[in-house]
Amino acid sequence: MTSDSAARLLQDRAVLWSMGELSAPDLVGAACDALVSGLDSPTLRRLAALTRAEAAYDVRELLPGVLDELGLVCPPPGSTAGQEAAARVLCRRALRGELSPRALAFWAHRSHGHELPLTARLAELDDAYGTIEYGGPTAAGLDAEVTVEARRLAAGP
Structure with missing residues (x-):
């Protein structure tokens, strides 16, 4: 997978998470996939390192930083x-x-x-x-x- 396709997949999963269509642990898995595919940023590494239990609480805090660092966008939840x-x-x-x-x-x-x-x-x-x-x-x-x-x-x- 190219880094462009990994970025698109991460952005898509962020959109689904923000709309309640994907769980927080699944988004952490997407962050791991993105790292393996060559994407990298400090906050992406922090997101990928979350445990399943931490994900429910910390994804909301970390995701905006990940998207910003990678130049990705995600519309506001519920919009x-x-x-x-x-x-x-x-x-x-x-x-x-x-x-x-x-x-x-x-x-x-x-x-x-x-x-x-x-x-x-x-x-x-x-x-x-x-x-x-x-x-x-x-x-x-x-x-x-x-x-x-x-x-x-x-x-x-």
Whole structure:
């Protein structure tokens, strides 16, 4: 893994953590992965050294310093920008096959309902999965539509 891809992965995991989609110990694991991949900074080393018990308390304090030292950004927790960034991260994961199209649509619907304009189409597609057994669209067709939407969203900023 290149240092650029390690930085992107660390930033993505920071976004997911800030939105409650990733645990603090998992973020510590991401910091370890980043170090192994060649990223380095004093605060990144401190973050990577946290125990599982310490992570729950210290990630919030250390993460801003890590991001600053590495020139990475993470939207504020709970912000619309953070919700949109998390959606894009999960879309990229779905496109890599780490998350099924149906799971992506379900996540968008569960997390944001139809309220977040960026993910509203995914929520509609999640609704459509519920009509399959009643002669609605096929699962394969919906999976394809979710994949198209994931590509569109992943290509965003």
